[in-house]
Amino acid sequence: MSVSALAARLHKFLLGYAGTSLATGLQIILLPWIAVAVVNLPPLQLGWVQASVLLPNLILLLFGGVVADRRDSAAVAALACLGLAVCHIALLLYFDIRIPNLAVLLLYGVGLGICTAFLQPARDNLVQRGVRPVGERSAGIQHTVTWMMLAQYGGQAAGMLLASRFDHWGVVTLLSLQIIALLLASAFFYALRLPAPAPQSRQPPSMALIRDGFIQVWQRPPLRELVALVGFNGFVHIGVFLVVLPLLANEYGRGASYYATLQIAFIAGTVTATVVMLRRGQGAQPGRGILMCLLYSAALLIGISLGPTRFGLLLLCFCWGAVAAASAALGRAIVQLLAPEEFRSRIISIYQLSLFGSAALGALGAGVLSEYAAPITTLAWAGVLSLAAFVVLLLSGALRRLSVVAQEKLDY
Numbered sequence: 001m002s003v004s005a006l007a008a009r010l011h012k013f014l015l016g017y018a019g020t021s022l023a024t025g026l027q028i029i030l031l032p033w034i035a036v037a038v039v040n041l042p043p044l045q046l047g048w049v050q051a052s053v054l055l056p057n058l059i060l061l062l063f064g065g066v067v068a069d070r071r072d073s074a075a076v077a078a079l080a081c082l083g084l085a086v087c088h089i090a091l092l093l094y095f096d097i098r099i100p101n102l103a104v105l106l107l108y109g110v111g112l113g114i115c116t117a118f119l120q121p122a123r124d125n126l127v128q129r130g131v132r133p134v135g136e137r138s139a140g141i142q143h144t145v146t147w148m149m150l151a152q153y154g155g156q157a158a159g160m161l162l163a164s165r166f167d168h169w170g171v172v173t174l175l176s177l178q179i180i181a182l183l184l185a186s187a188f189f190y191a192l193r194l195p196a197p198a199p200q201s202r203q204p205p206s207m208a209l210i211r212d213g214f215i216q217v218w219q220r221p222p223l224r225e226l227v228a229l230v231g232f233n234g235f236v237h238i239g240v241f242l243v244v245l246p247l248l249a250n251e252y253g254r255g256a257s258y259y260a261t262l263q264i265a266f267i268a269g270t271v272t273a274t275v276v277m278l279r280r281g282q283g284a285q286p287g288r289g290i291l292m293c294l295l296y297s298a299a300l301l302i303g304i305s306l307g308p309t310r311f312g313l314l315l316l317c318f319c320w321g322a323v324a325a326a327s328a329a330l331g332r333a334i335v336q337l338l339a340p341e342e343f344r345s346r347i348i349s350i351y352q353l354s355l356f357g358s359a360a361l362g363a364l365g366a367g368v369l370s371e372y373a374a375p376i377t378t379l380a381w382a383g384v385l386s387l388a389a390f391v392v393l394l395l396s397g398a399l400r401r402l403s404v405v406a407q408e409k410l411d412y
Contacts, residue, residue, distance in 0.1 A: 010144070012188045013126050017148055018155035019185030020081060020119065023088075023178045025159020025267070027112070029260050030174055032246045033166060035105055043247055045102055047367020050242040052109030053116070054360030060117035061357065062210045065349025068122040069209065073345065074192035077126065080119035081186035085179045087111040092175040120356075121349040124148075126192060127336055145333045146277045153270035153325060160267055164260030213346030216339070221398040222287060223338050223347070226331055229290065229399070231354035232389050233327070237297060238355070239362020240382045244375045245317075251375070252310055265314045269321025277329055286330040287399030291390060293327035298386030305379035334402070 035041045035049045068076050091108050094100055100108070127144055162177055217223045249259035300320045308316060331351070339347040369378045393399060 009192060010147070012191050014147060014151040016077070016081075016185045016188035016192070017123065018151040019181045019188065020084075020123065021152045021155025022159040022162075023084065023181045023185070025156035025263075026163050026174055026178045026181075027159075028156070029160055029163030029166065029263055030171070030178075031105070031109065032242070033163075033259060034100070034171065036246055036250060038099060038171075039101065039105065041102060041105075042371070043243065044367045044371045046246070047243050047363050047365075047370075049102070049105050049109055050363040050367075051360040052106045053113045054356050054363065056110055056113030056117050058353070058357040058360065060114060061121065061349045061353040062213070062346070064118040065121040065213065065346040066209045067118060068125050068345035068349070069342070072193050073122040073125040074189050074194070076122035077119055078186045078190035080115045080122065081182045081189065083115035084112060084119070085182040085186070087115065088175050088178045088182070092172060092179070095171055095175075120352045121345045123189070124332065124348045124352075125345045126189070141333060141336045143278075145336060146274060146329055149325060149329045149332070150271065150274045150278065153267055153274055153321075157264060157267040157271060160260055160263045164264065166260065209346060213343055213350055216343045217347060217350055220338055222334065222402045225393065225396060225398040226287075226290070226334055227351055227354045229294070229389070229393060230331055230351060231358040232385075233294075233297075234355040234358035235362035235365070236382045236385055236389075237301075237324070237362075238359035239364075239366045240301070240378055242359070242363045243366040243370060244378050247370055247375045248304075248313070252313075258310070262314060262317050265317040266321035266324075269318040269323075270325035272318075273322040273325040274329065277326065285403045286334055287402030290327050290330050291393055291399060293323045293330070294386055294390045294393070296323045297327075298383045298390060301379050301383035301386060305376045305383060307376055 031053070032046060032050060035046050041049065064076075087108060090111070091100070091104075094104060127141070127148060159178075159181075163174060166174065217227055245262060246259055249262055252258060297320070300316055300323065304313065304316050304320075335348060335351050336344075366378050369381070
């Protein structure tokens with residue numbers, strides 16, 4: 001394929017990714033703030049609402065990876081975007097009738113989670129279709145993954161900026177913007193379809209394909225340790241982020257605009273870190289970089305638990321976003337480099353399952369702990385656990401020794 005054709009595919013992929021990320025940025029603000037400020041749910045029920053988006057991943061993400069490996073990933077991603085748009089349309093129509101209650105928000109969250117379970121592995125599997133030549137193949141993949149992360153965080157930042165107008169524009173306008181973004185993303189992903197291969201007479205059962213994916217992860221020590229680490233990050237870091245941050249914003253008494261500002265500060269950190277990685281690269285030892293990100297996250301969580309000022313909290317959220325972006329980009333690049341092509345979607349789904357499935361449990365845990373203790377106590381415990389995880393992984397060594405080398409290989 002020519003360089004110009006690859007560039008066109010990359011642009012379509014990035015535009016589609018940015019569209020889904022813009023919708024996600026709106027959702028990150030809208031869903032918890034509707035629950036807290038419109039429906040007036042207590043912390044434990046907020047945890048259930050946030051978990052309702054993530055819990056379907058525990059069941060469907062692995063099957064989403066199988067579907068993306070069996071079918072054209074672009075078509076699967078396009079259909080998943082349409083499903084997300086339908087969920088937003090349903091909530092928009094319900095708002096015309098009455099204010100939603102807990103049951104409606106849970107049903108809405110489950111619908112979003114089901115569609116996302118099929119979108120994530122299919123969308124990330126499209127990375128390889130837009131890899132542009134940058135030296136050896138490993139550098140090209142790392143470069144494309146960094147562009148993907150920039151599209152993700154840039155789109156989320158745009159969505160959060162739009163959501164910060166919640167008090168002025170209202171729910172209807174913002175839900176409509178989500179729907180438009182997802183329809184456009186669906187069109188871009190659909191344009192990336194490849195010619196359909198000849199149908200196979202007999203395909204292995206889905207459970208056998210899932211098992212093969214787990215075997216591939218287990219046979220690669222860096223991947224095995226990475227999946228365990230992202231599971232910890234999902235449970236401790238994302239769970240805390242989803243539940244404690246809106247509670248902190250509510251305690252500071254500044255309304256939805258301040259919560260959106262905290263989210264924007266976080267995303268600004270992610271964009272800044274991603275731009276730096278585009279200029280300087282990800283380095284030859286991505287595993288060691290991920291371990292350092294875990295250490296920095298522990299320090300930031302403990303810092304936030306000390307009760308900073310409003311401006312101090314914004315600054316710490318910015319730093320938290322930078323660390324999270326670096327960790328996510330390094331982790332995704334390792335998956336793309338280590339995963340064999342025929343298993344890639346399934347390994348991506350296992351990676352995402354570990355991250356977001358544990359995040360659902362973490363959101364519930366953070367909701368329970370915050371119900372009976374102050375949110376800053378939850379943050380302090382998260383920081384201590386992160387320090388302990390850093391020590392364990394440092395002693396294990398599989399990620400610490402991982403390095404990108406020439407000849408398109410990873411040395412482990």
